[in-house]
Amino acid sequence: MLVGLLVAVGLIYGGSGSTAERVFILFAINLVIAVGLQSFMGLTGIVSFGHVAFMAIAAYTAGILTSSPLIKESSIADAPAFLRHAELGFLPGTVVAVIFTCVIAAIVGLAIVRLSGTAATISTYALLVIVGVAIVNLPTLTRGNQTFYGIPGSTTLAAAIAFAVAAVVVARLFQDSRWGLLLKASREDQLSAAGSGVDVRRVRFGAWVLSIAIVAAGGSLYAHYVGAISPAAFSLQLTFVIVTMVIIGGRGVSGAMAGAVIVSVINEIMRQFDGQISFGPIETEFASITPLILGAIVIAIMVRRPSGLLGDREIDDLIVPFTAKIGRRFWLAEDSKTEG
Amino acid sequence: MDTTELLQQVVNALSLGSIYALVAIGLGVVFSIARMVNFAHGELVTIAGYTLYGLFGRVPWPVAIAAAIAVSAGAAVIMERAVFKRVKGADPVALLIVSFALSLIIQTVLLILMGGTAKPIGYPSWVQASFTIGQLTVAWRDVATCAVTFAVLVSLTRFLRRSVVGLALRASAEDQDVARILGVDPRRVIVAAFAISGALAGLAGIMWLANSASVTPTSGFEPLMNGFIAAVLGGLGSLTGAVIAGLGLGALEIVLRNVLPDSMVGLTDGLVFVAIILILLIRPQGIFGKVGREV
Numbered sequence: 001m002l003v004g005l006l007v008a009v010g011l012i013y014g015g016s017g018s019t020a021e022r023v024f025i026l027f028a029i030n031l032v033i034a035v036g037l038q039s040f041m042g043l044t045g046i047v048s049f050g051h052v053a054f055m056a057i058a059a060y061t062a063g064i065l066t067s068s069p070l071i072k073e074s075s076i077a078d079a080p081a082f083l084r085h086a087e088l089g090f091l092p093g094t095v096v097a098v099i100f101t102c103v104i105a106a107i108v109g110l111a112i113v114r115l116s117g118t119a120a121t122i123s124t125y126a127l128l129v130i131v132g133v134a135i136v137n138l139p140t141l142t143r144g145n146q147t148f149y150g151i152p153g154s155t156t157l158a159a160a161i162a163f164a165v166a167a168v169v170v171a172r173l174f175q176d177s178r179w180g181l182l183l184k185a186s187r188e189d190q191l192s193a194a195g196s197g198v199d200v201r202r203v204r205f206g207a208w209v210l211s212i213a214i215v216a217a218g219g220s221l222y223a224h225y226v227g228a229i230s231p232a233a234f235s236l237q238l239t240f241v242i243v244t245m246v247i248i249g250g251r252g253v254s255g256a257m258a259g260a261v262i263v264s265v266i267n268e269i270m271r272q273f274d275g276q277i278s279f280g281p282i283e284t285e286f287a288s289i290t291p292l293i294l295g296a297i298v299i300a301i302m303v304r305r306p307s308g309l310l311g312d313r314e315i316d317d318l319i320v321p322f323t324a325k326i327g328r329r330f331w332l333a334e335d336s337k338t339e340g
Numbered sequence: 341m342d343t344t345e346l347l348q349q350v351v352n353a354l355s356l357g358s359i360y361a362l363v364a365i366g367l368g369v370v371f372s373i374a375r376m377v378n379f380a381h382g383e384l385v386t387i388a389g390y391t392l393y394g395l396f397g398r399v400p401w402p403v404a405i406a407a408a409i410a411v412s413a414g415a416a417v418i419m420e421r422a423v424f425k426r427v428k429g430a431d432p433v434a435l436l437i438v439s440f441a442l443s444l445i446i447q448t449v450l451l452i453l454m455g456g457t458a459k460p461i462g463y464p465s466w467v468q469a470s471f472t473i474g475q476l477t478v479a480w481r482d483v484a485t486c487a488v489t490f491a492v493l494v495s496l497t498r499f500l501r502r503s504v505v506g507l508a509l510r511a512s513a514e515d516q517d518v519a520r521i522l523g524v525d526p527r528r529v530i531v532a533a534f535a536i537s538g539a540l541a542g543l544a545g546i547m548w549l550a551n552s553a554s555v556t557p558t559s560g561f562e563p564l565m566n567g568f569i570a571a572v573l574g575g576l577g578s579l580t581g582a583v584i585a586g587l588g589l590g591a592l593e594i595v596l597r598n599v600l601p602d603s604m605v606g607l608t609d610g611l612v613f614v615a616i617i618l619i620l621l622i623r624p625q626g627i628f629g630k631v632g633r634e635v
């Protein structure tokens with residue numbers, strides 16, 4: 001089953017030229033975040049506006065740990081000494097960042113899993129705001145509103161692909177596991193699931209922490225690609241883009257992938273049209289219409305297929321019957337000719 | 341802080357809280373009837389603002405204000421007819437997302453049509469003027485805000501209690517199916533609900549924007565967020581809850597603004613949201629909300 005998914009991921013990353021490479025890396029980063037978010041949203045049915053907050057926490061943590069002490073002497077001169085002198089490699093830094101983020105996520109998660117529906121969604125939005133405020137109000141560590149620069153650009157195409165594949169594998173394993181099954185049951189009918197003995201809070205907690213672990217990895221990946229981060233990057237706008245990917249694509253991991261592809265493609269297309277468009281007296285940059293297009297698509301999807309394009313299905317569910325059909329046609333042609 | 345300053349802040353809090361309460365009530369009305377949280381509610385505020393921008397100075401100001409309210413009410417109805425109606429019956433989460441997407445669309449459209457720079461709104465001069473009682477300086481706009489909100493609340497309550505439409509609304513909010521059996525037309529009720537929420541949003545917008553006297557495509561975001569918080573905390577289906585929470589939120593904001601040192605101003609938001617999470621944990625349906633309502 002997983003093979004089908006991995007092949008799809010692998011095939012996509014065929015080419016690379018320098019501009020194509022940039023697009024692919026960004027796509028891979030978005031994919032990791034989207035898959036992470038989907039691991040929570042798809043399985044619990046709760047919309048989370050807060051995952052980007054944890055992406056931010058991980059990005060800052062990893063960034064602080066991996067940047068060179070020389071830079072930190074001037075950029076965050078008042079930070080505790082062990083942070084200023086630290087210079088971890090990309091992977092160790094990421095691991096530490098992920099663990100740290102997960103600890104915070106676990107603490108917060110204890111509260112979040114007690115809520116359902118709109119209350120949960122509002123609380124996740126609250127997290128986004130709180131983390132944003134925290135980042136701005138800890139300038140000794142984060143340079144507050146200003147850009148935190150000097151993060152080594154360790155994110156190569158290979159690294160991005162590796163992270164993306166890992167994220168997809170982890171997410172898929174989780175969803176297909178017993179844990180995932182219990183979650184899907186509680187998503188469909190919370191009361192019945194609880195009645196059948198599912199500890200809804202516990203399974204949600206697991207999904208929460210795991211999804212944030214994935215998102216955290218993505219955050220570190222992001223930080224090491226752009227090299228400079230600021231609180232503005234982890235905004236409601238970004239949250240909307242990621243949430244859109246998950247919603248458009250559907251509730252499975254393949255859905256998140258499909259959503260990421262579609263949204264990235266749209267973004268790129270909108271950027272290519274460099275110039276302005278005009279409706280009579282009105283002129284504007286083409287690219288700024290993107291939210292409108294994304295919004296319209298989201299509404300269209302919600303009206304027609306509320307479960308997203310792929311719904312609960314994964315790529316293998318689609319490919320296997322497809323190849324089987326082709327196989328049958330090919331091998332049994334003789335028989336069907338004599339039949340008909 | 342001496343008494344005058346204290347009174348000053350009380351007036352500020354009342355004024356701010358009234359605006360939040362109006363937005364909260366608007367959201368609550370739609371939630372009670374249509375079972376959805378309308379994220380695009382903020383855009384109604386912005387639309388009212390642009391209407392004022394276009395009309396102030398060209399028509400007498402009462403006309404401009406009435407027009408702005410009418411336009412917001414109309415816009416809300418259009419939102420319902422054009423978009424929300426097609427997603428009927430879907431779970432509240434889907435509706436929330438749709439309204440969120442809609443709000444982004446409207447913001448982008450406004451950005452395209454009006455540009456991103458702030459447009460000045462020419463409020464009549466008495467709005468920005470103030471008068472003094474002893475050592476206390478009170479701005480007329482704050483007085484107007486409190487007075488108008490109070491009047492609106494009173495008339496809204498009477499309307500809901502005494503009129504036929506009000507009765508139909510309350511019945512549908514209580515139990516839509518039974519109301520339908522008893523002859524209440526659900527379509528009319530929903531349109532009425534959206535129209536009322538639009539009018540309230542327009543009114544809130546007029547008063548909110550009086551502070552900055554300008555409007556941008558994203559002007560509606562802040563009142564929406566605050567009104568939304570107040571609505572959730574107070575209980576989405578409850579009028580009293582929305583008012584109390586709105587006023588409480590306004591008070592909290594003013595208190596924090598005065599208590600915290602300037603460097604920590606952003607912290608206000610953070611603390612408010614922490615409080616939200618805590619309250620939601622203890623009472624997910626809001627302080628005055630009824631248990632069992634799917635929030």
